[in-house]
Amino acid sequence: MNTVMTLIAALIVIIIHIWLCYRSPKFWYLGGIIPLLWIGVLVFLFFNGKIIFGEDWKIIIFPTLIFFLFWIQGHQTAKKKEIDKMKAQDM
DSSP, rough: HHHHHHHHHHHHHHHHHHHHHHGGGGGGGGGHHHHHHHHHHHHHHHHSSSSSSHHHHHHHHHHHHHHHHHHHHHHHHHHHHHHHHHHHHHH
16 A cells, blocks of 8 residues: 555656646746755755665666656757747747
8 A cells, every 4th residue: 555655646746747847948947846856855865864875876866867857858848849839920
């Protein structure tokens, strides 16, 4: 039961993160909320001795990269959509 709740929570966080990443380029910072919270949680856990980098490097590196890659991809897509919209108005 605990594993199911963890997976549901992770899925909800990922969906919210993707939704925030694809907002207008005017709100580029919204996609950075989840990665910054994630880094904050990692720092908190590291200083409380719950994470040891040598043993837990996969849990630290991969989700962080995924969050930042979603943010970059979403920002680029939103920026391209905005440029296409401006080009359509110019015609």
